[in-house]
Amino acid sequence: MTPLHSTLKRALTIDGRDYVLTLTETALKLTLKGKRNGVELPWLQLVNGEAALELSQPKAAPSPPKRSRRTAAAPTASRLAAKPKRKTRRAHKK
Secondary structure (H helix, E strand, O other), X not given: XXXXXXXXXXXXXXXXXXXXXXXXXXXEEEEEOOOOOEEEEEHHHHHHOHXXXXXXXXXXXXXXXXXXXXXXXXXXXXXXXXXXXXXXXXXXXX
């Protein structure tokens, strides 16, 4: 057998979507092609069976981020005083 000393990448197509499988000495990682983040699984978790336990436990779906409904506040005297005044351009007389 050849030991795995450097990163090994392979292309996969799963259900019509392209993925990249990256194998390193410490873990395997599956990412969508063209993306950086993916699912990383350390070899130790795979060998110990911890990965199977994590996959079998259902996770709660992440809630979508809440959008704030901030209204624009009227400018106060302190905000107006903090802004520098713009210089107006004057037409040069010839």
